Amino acid sequence: MRSDNARGWKKVFGFTFVQFVKTKSFIVGTVVLCVIVALLTAGVNLIPKWLGADEMISGDSGAEDEIVLSQIYISDSTGILTAEDMAALGTLGVPVTESSSSDEELIDRLSQEDAGKVLVTAAEEKSGDDVVGYAVKTYYSPDTDSSSVDAVSNTVVSLMKYRSMLNLGVSPEDFAATQRYYTTSKIEAGAGEWSVFESMINYIVPIVFSLILFIFIFAYGQTVAQSIATEKTSRVMELLLTSVRPLAVVIGKVLAMGLVSIMQFIILGMVGGIAFAVTAPFGITGDILKIMQDSSLQTGQNAEIADAVTKSFSTLSPLTFILILVIFILGFMFFALIAALVGASVSRMEDLAQAMQPYSLLGVLGFYLAYFPVMFNMDSLETGAAASNPMQLFSYYFPISSPFSLPSALLLGSLSLPQVIVAILILAVFVALVAVLVARVYEMIILHNGSRLKFGDIIKMAGAKK
Amino acid sequence: MSLKVDNIVKTYGSYRAVDGLSFEMTEPGVFALLGTNGAGKTTSIRIILGMLSADSGSVTWHGKKFCTANESIGYLAEERGLYPKYKIMDQLLYFASLKGMRRPEAAKAINYWFERLGVEEYRDKRAEQLSKGNQQKIQLIAALAPDPELLILDEPLSGLDPVNAELFKSVIREEIKRNKYVIMSSHQMSTIEEFCRGIVILNKGKTVLQGDLNEIKKGYGRVKLTVKCEGDITPLAQECGLTAVEETPNGSSYNVSSKEQAHALLHRIMDSGIPLIKYELREPSLNEIFIEKVGESDEK
Numbered sequence: 001m002r003s004d005n006a007r008g009w010k011k012v013f014g015f016t017f018v019q020f021v022k023t024k025s026f027i028v029g030t031v032v033l034c035v036i037v038a039l040l041t042a043g044v045n046l047i048p049k050w051l052g053a054d055e056m057i058s059g060d061s062g063a064e065d066e067i068v069l070s071q072i073y074i075s076d077s078t079g080i081l082t083a084e085d086m087a088a089l090g091t092l093g094v095p096v097t098e099s100s101s102s103d104e105e106l107i108d109r110l111s112q113e114d115a116g117k118v119l120v121t122a123a124e125e126k127s128g129d130d131v132v133g134y135a136v137k138t139y140y141s142p143d144t145d146s147s148s149v150d151a152v153s154n155t156v157v158s159l160m161k162y163r164s165m166l167n168l169g170v171s172p173e174d175f176a177a178t179q180r181y182y183t184t185s186k187i188e189a190g191a192g193e194w195s196v197f198e199s200m201i202n203y204i205v206p207i208v209f210s211l212i213l214f215i216f217i218f219a220y221g222q223t224v225a226q227s228i229a230t231e232k233t234s235r236v237m238e239l240l241l242t243s244v245r246p247l248a249v250v251i252g253k254v255l256a257m258g259l260v261s262i263m264q265f266i267i268l269g270m271v272g273g274i275a276f277a278v279t280a281p282f283g284i285t286g287d288i289l290k291i292m293q294d295s296s297l298q299t300g301q302n303a304e305i306a307d308a309v310t311k312s313f314s315t316l317s318p319l320t321f322i323l324i325l326v327i328f329i330l331g332f333m334f335f336a337l338i339a340a341l342v343g344a345s346v347s348r349m350e351d352l353a354q355a356m357q358p359y360s361l362l363g364v365l366g367f368y369l370a371y372f373p374v375m376f377n378m379d380s381l382e383t384g385a386a387a388s389n390p391m392q393l394f395s396y397y398f399p400i401s402s403p404f405s406l407p408s409a410l411l412l413g414s415l416s417l418p419q420v421i422v423a424i425l426i427l428a429v430f431v432a433l434v435a436v437l438v439a440r441v442y443e444m445i446i447l448h449n450g451s452r453l454k455f456g457d458i459i460k461m462a463g464a465k466k
Numbered sequence: 467m468s469l470k471v472d473n474i475v476k477t478y479g480s481y482r483a484v485d486g487l488s489f490e491m492t493e494p495g496v497f498a499l500l501g502t503n504g505a506g507k508t509t510s511i512r513i514i515l516g517m518l519s520a521d522s523g524s525v526t527w528h529g530k531k532f533c534t535a536n537e538s539i540g541y542l543a544e545e546r547g548l549y550p551k552y553k554i555m556d557q558l559l560y561f562a563s564l565k566g567m568r569r570p571e572a573a574k575a576i577n578y579w580f581e582r583l584g585v586e587e588y589r590d591k592r593a594e595q596l597s598k599g600n601q602q603k604i605q606l607i608a609a610l611a612p613d614p615e616l617l618i619l620d621e622p623l624s625g626l627d628p629v630n631a632e633l634f635k636s637v638i639r640e641e642i643k644r645n646k647y648v649i650m651s652s653h654q655m656s657t658i659e660e661f662c663r664g665i666v667i668l669n670k671g672k673t674v675l676q677g678d679l680n681e682i683k684k685g686y687g688r689v690k691l692t693v694k695c696e697g698d699i700t701p702l703a704q705e706c707g708l709t710a711v712e713e714t715p716n717g718s719s720y721n722v723s724s725k726e727q728a729h730a731l732l733h734r735i736m737d738s739g740i741p742l743i744k745y746e747l748r749e750p751s752l753n754e755i756f757i758e759k760v761g762e763s764d765e766k
Binding site for chain 2: 012015019023230231234235236237238239240242243244443447
């Protein structure tokens with residue numbers, strides 16, 4: 001690239017940047033995004049706590065929910081439940097009465113009673129003379145607490161199963177043995193093993209990061225296309241080209257939009273960070289941070305969480321963030337340069353949406369290549385095995401998907417530093433190739449008026465240019 | 467000091483958009499680039515401006531290879547273009563900065579032209595809020611603010627009302643007085659005749675006529691005869707070998723081959739006693755030359 005061709009890019013850059021950040025759409029859009037990010041960040045902190053996730057972290061997950069009932073009626077036509085079972089049911093802390101009325105009468109009465117009364121009926125299900133199952137139905141008076149109804153129903157079913165097994169001659173100890181749980185894990189020999197919490201981190205972080213990067217890189221690339229198409233279709237481009245070369249316009253615009261993108265990213269990051277810091281003491285993140293502060297003193301589940309967080313982010317260093325920034329810039333340039341070509345290929349704004357289709361497909365393909373392998377790793381959430389997915393590995397090296405997948409790989413240490421460098425170099429080479437293509441054909445297509453240029457036409461131009 | 471365009475050729479596939487265009491401006495003044503639609507005028511202007519590269523040939527300014535980014539050029543494009551959403555002053559300052567002007571200097575020049583063209587009140591408006599004519603004035607300001615040595619005006623008066631057209635003309639006259647080199651492309655032949663000395667007429671990329679307009683006209687001689695009488699002079703004209711090419715309320719027009727042929731008709735009219743109202747023997751207008759030359763070229 002000759003310096004003459006790029007002369008004036010700084011002025012294009014400055015004007016594009018200033019004018020874009022002054023637009024109402026940018027200001028309003030940023031404010032709206034800030035509000036959304038603040039709400040999401042606060043929500044991530046507060047909502048799990050409201051839903052009781054803090055109990056899991058503090059080790060109280062086994063605590064039974066309080067039964068909010070005033071009366072339990074039992075109507076057992078199977079004859080399975082015994083007085084002992086009725087007594088066991090009484091340990092729920094609610095009076096239990098065997099129903100003396102008919103089920104219909106009692107159901108009718110319940111429908112007019114205040115909240116808190118339930119009737120559990122148990123009946124055999126038959127096929128001919130053979131009993132094939134049992135139907136346990138729980139009727140409740142209006143406005144009764146739903147989880148209490150579920151708890152009673154589940155307890156009755158458990159008692160019936162237990163009693164049935166004893167009736168078949170199974171000892172209580174043997175019955176308890178049948179109730180033990182099993183987990184299955186599929187682990188490639190030599191691969192690391194993840195705890196459930198590590199699996200969760202390795203599942204959530206790539207998805208969240210690929211989504212955020214996709215939005216920024218792809219959306220601002222589209223803005224580059226729109227900006228160039230506006231200049232071309234409004235004929236401003238002809239005026240610009242009496243002062244600067246086409247390449248200077250592309251470079252100025254791509255870099256300006258890149259800076260806008262990074263600036264908005266930082267603003268949103270700061271807003272998210274502030275919302276996080278403000279809500280952390282009241283939310284689940286605060287609990288996790290407390291665990292991390294004294295990670296060596298944690299026991300049980302909390303120790304597992306501390307261990308998972310430490311292991312997953314053990315490779316973080318300032319270099320990680322520098323490399324993420326490099327990947328972001330390269331990824332942005334890759335998509336923005338393509339978008340610039342697309343924007344320059346149309347002569348009418350109404351053609352832009354159609355012209356953008358291949359670009360959109362490319363962006364969505366890259367995003368899904370980064371996103372889907374993580375989705376396919378869902379098994380790992382259940383098995384606790386560190387997944388090694390060839391498709392995910394491919395997404396790190398493939399330049400269309402690497403801008404979306406590499407940053408999370410860096411954060412989580414999924415790739416070694418040499419592997420990351422190789423992936424970045426591949427991306428850089430592709431960016432350079434796209435830049436060369438743009439430099440070769442941009443001058444020709446920017447002044448082309450008439451029918452929309454297709455990708456094949458652009459490639460032909462690149463080949464034909466001496 | 468000159469602008470020299472030497473044998474430039476531009477092809478798109480098998481189509482020759484410009485086929486060996488050459489001309490030279492050795493002194494300040496207005497040079498006209500004429501042609502029908504699609505004749506290659508805009509492509510030629512884009513090549514001169516360096517927006518497009520020619521397949522062959524060269525453009526030199528003061529003896530050096532012409533480079534738009536380095537030279538002081540003002541350009542008013544045929545198809546007007548401004549950023550619709552941006553404020554007028556912001557975009558004019560931007561265009562001036564691309565020409566290398568510093569902000570205070572640019573603001574001063576822009577303000578002068580705002581006042582000169584009577585558009586001060588639009589400085590903080592967005593372009594989309596302006597009428598087409600006012601947008602055209604803003605673009606003329608963009609072209610003139612850097613005080614360029616070379617001004618290229620592609621259809622400068624199209625779409626303007628007579629008052630604004632006259633305003634533009636007065637600005638062009640001022641620029642000529644200030645020794646500027648102006649290349650003008652227009653379909654309004656009367657405007658070209660008013661301003662231009664040198665002309666090139668293009669048809670389908672080829673140069674069909676070129677030179678000093680006065681010399682070209684002189685070369686044709688007085689070959690356009692218009693006669694208006696109070697009676698029918700058709701038989702008299704036929705006796706002189708003339709057939710009317712146009713009949714209008716202002717009289718009958720003839721193409722004459724010589725002054726003597728025209729005088730012969732005049733004598734016959736006088737001898738016949740038919741009252742003569744108008745007798746005009748003149749050089750052809752640029753419009754007539756243009757139509758003739760383009761027509762000849764099309765017949766080849």
